Amino acid sequence: MAKLHGHVTINIENCKGCELCTDACPQNSLNMSKNINKKGYHYAILVEENCTGCTNCALVCPEAVMTVYRENKNRIIKPAPMASIDSKNISVSIS
Amino acid sequence: MSKSIQSVQCEHLDKMDIVWDRPDTLIDVPMHYCPGCGHSVVHRLIMEVVQELNIQDITIGVAPVGCSVFSYNYMDVDMQEAAHGRATAVATGIKRVLPDKIIYSYQGDGDLAAIGTAETIHTINRGENIVMIFVNNGIYGMTGGQMAPTTLKGSVTSTTPTGRDLSIHGHPLNIAEMIAILPGAYYVTRQAVNSAKTVRKTKKALLRGFKNQIDGKGGVSFIEVVSNCPSGWKMTPLQSNKWLDDNMLGTYPLGDIKVPEKIA
Ligand SMILES: Cc1ncc(C[n+]2csc(CCOP(=O)(O)OP(=O)(O)O)c2C)c(N)n1
Ligand code: SF4
Ligand code: SF4
Ligand code: SF4
Ligand SMILES: [Mg+2]
Numbered sequence: 001m002a003k004l005h006g007h008v009t010i011n012i013e014n015c016k017g018c019e020l021c022t023d024a025c026p027q028n029s030l031n032m033s034k035n036i037n038k039k040g041y042h043y044a045i046l047v048e049e050n051c052t053g054c055t056n057c058a059l060v061c062p063e064a065v066m067t068v069y070r071e072n073k074n075r076i077i078k079p080a081p082m083a084s085i086d087s088k089n090i091s092v093s094i095s
Numbered sequence: 096m097s098k099s100i101q102s103v104q105c106e107h108l109d110k111m112d113i114v115w116d117r118p119d120t121l122i123d124v125p126m127h128y129c130p131g132c133g134h135s136v137v138h139r140l141i142m143e144v145v146q147e148l149n150i151q152d153i154t155i156g157v158a159p160v161g162c163s164v165f166s167y168n169y170m171d172v173d174m175q176e177a178a179h180g181r182a183t184a185v186a187t188g189i190k191r192v193l194p195d196k197i198i199y200s201y202q203g204d205g206d207l208a209a210i211g212t213a214e215t216i217h218t219i220n221r222g223e224n225i226v227m228i229f230v231n232n233g234i235y236g237m238t239g240g241q242m243a244p245t246t247l248k249g250s251v252t253s254t255t256p257t258g259r260d261l262s263i264h265g266h267p268l269n270i271a272e273m274i275a276i277l278p279g280a281y282y283v284t285r286q287a288v289n290s291a292k293t294v295r296k297t298k299k300a301l302l303r304g305f306k307n308q309i310d311g312k313g314g315v316s317f318i319e320v321v322s323n324c325p326s327g328w329k330m331t332p333l334q335s336n337k338w339l340d341d342n343m344l345g346t347y348p349l350g351d352i353k354v355p356e357k358i359a
Contacts, residue, residue, distance in 0.1 A: 005106040006114075017133035018332040024291050026126035041130070046103045056291035058115040062128065068115035069108055 004071050006053020008046055011065040017041030021057035021066070030057060120146045120171045127165060131332020134163050136288040137230055137297070141199070142170055148309070150260075152254055154197045155189055156183040161203035162237045163230065165237045180211025183218035186225045197308055197325050199226040204245040205235040208270045212244075215270065222279030222314030226304040229270070229317065232324040233343060240327035244268040253325070267346050271319045275353040282312030283339030283353040287321040289336035293349070300351075312353055 008030075021044050022030045029051040032042045043084060044057075053070030105111075120142035128135050145154050154172040156306040157166060160179035167174035177185040182200040185321070190198045207215050207229050207347040218227070234252060245267055250260040259267075275283040282304060286297040297320055304316035321343050323335035330338060 003123045006113075007103075007107075007108060007111060014125050016130035020332055020336065024331055029347055039125075049103055053111075053114055057114040057293040059291040060136070060288075062130070062132055062139075063126065064117040064121060064135070064139050066115065067113060067117070069105070069111040072110070072112045 003050075003052050004073075006051040006071065007069040008051060008053075008057060009067045009069075010044055010046070011063075012043040012045070013037050013039070014063050014065045015041055015043035015067055017043060018062060019044075020060045024056040024060040025051075026054065026056060027051060027095070118142045118146045120151055123169065124183050126169055128162065129324075129326045131323065131325050132162070133232065133288045133320070133324075134166075134230060136294060137201075137320050137322065138166055138169050139229065140288070140294070140298050140301055141201070141228065142172075142220065143298060144305055145170075145172060147302070148305055150197050150305070150309070153195065154199070155193070157186045157189070157198070157200040159200075159202040159206040160237075161206050161235070163201060163203060164237070166201055175216045176342075180206050180209070181214055182211065182229060183223070183225070184214045184272050186227075187218055187221070187222055187223045190223055190225050194196065195225075197226075197305065199228055201228045202230070203236065204229070204231045204233060205238075207242075208244045208268050212270075216274065216277070219274045219277050219279045219315045222281070224308055224314060225298060226301075226316045226318065228301070228304075228307055230322050231318040231319055231347065232322045232327070233267075234324050234327040236324040236327045240324070240329075242257040245270070245347075247342060249325065271317060271347075271349065271352050274317060280317055280353055282316040282351075283319075284305055284317070284320065284351045285319040285347060285349050287339065287344070287349055289321075289323060289339045296349075308354075321345070321349070347348075 009013045029048040031047040033045045037043045055068045058066035058068050115234040126135050156174040158166045158176045159182045182202050186198050233245045242252040285302045286300050287293040307316045325332045325335040
């Protein structure tokens with residue numbers, strides 16, 4: 001069976017840049033941004049589309065900033081369209 | 096809540112299931128802990144269990160002195176702060192006055208295994224029906240990294256600058272094995288939170304501990320969590336979790352130490 005499709009969203013302002021999630025991800029889907037959040041930490045970002053929604057990153061994250069999504073096998077959805085994975089283009093808006 | 100600006104977007108999140116989210120019982124404020132600190136993970140796991148068992152309204156936690164002294168700012172249950180080392184004495188009082196409430200104590204190794212050793216042993220010897228959570232990071236984190244009774248042989252700390260010397264400082268104290276022989280210890284286990292796999296097991300152990308108390312049988316459910324202290328150990332979070340695997344677990348092996356027959 002093909003691997004399940006998953007996704008994570010990250011509350012980057014509460015990330016402390018510990019890198020535990022990037023190390024725990026079996027898919028290497030996460031990386032640390034070159035940018036920093038308001039606290040001054042390089043925050044974690046999803047950089048690949050191969051996330052399976054395994055929740056490993058969320059389990060090890062001390063700040064509980066992850067939300068993990070997983071494809072529901074009972075619903076038919078197409079895979080996500082290819083998006084830019086250039087982390088240099090990400091900017092944080094400091095309001 | 097502001098969610099991330101992602102480099103990878105997903106256009107059909109609404110059609111996907113949320114399989115993990117922060118528990119509502121964990122107050123949505125940034126924690127004061129150092130990056131990568133295991134205390135944060137243990138707080139979250141306790142709150143996940145409280146949420147899953149639907150006991151938020153009847154749970155009372157007792158906070159220690161140590162880095163987790165402010166844990167009542169994060170865990171959304173009624174909490175009482177105790178003097179250094181006395182959390183289980185306070186938990187005993189609360190459980191006896193309010194036997195229908197679910198009581199847990201939360202302590203570090205300096206709190207539980209140094210200044211509070213007498214309270215620890217006698218609470219367990221009395222067989223109080225509470226959950227004791229013991230976060231063993233082998234150091235006094237809060238006060239600047241002094242040696243604890245649990246510090247490993249040879250470890251350099253601010254009070255053992257040339258490493259812990261067993262002939263001078265005594266041996267690492269395996270408190271879980273020690274108290275497991277007491278009849279009042281109902282369930283004794285040692286877990287960790289340095290990987291996704293160990294986090295899953297710690298959650299199961301906490302669930303079992305709280306269920307024991309709800310069932311109202313037996314005595315203390317004692318859950319030790321071997322944890323890191325990146326700042327006190329002077330390591331990055333990743334290094335500290337690896338060091339924990341390579342060094343702490345030799346002295347503090349993971350697994351159940353005492354399991355009542357009926358739940359084994
Ligand atoms: C009666 C008393 N003695 C000493 C202290 C100083 N003190 C505060 S925290 C602490 C040790 C904390 O170590 P631990 O319990 O392992 O917690 P950690 O910070 O490592 O989680 C000490 C000795 C105190 N606050 N009160
Ligand atoms: S859910 Fe699993 S695969 Fe997806 S980013 Fe997290 S650890 Fe990686
Ligand atoms: S584990 Fe959490 S806090 Fe640490 S880098 Fe990843 S998202 Fe940030
Ligand atoms: S000093 Fe150690 S135990 Fe305390 S918050 Fe920092 S890493 Fe955690
Ligand atoms: Mg400690």
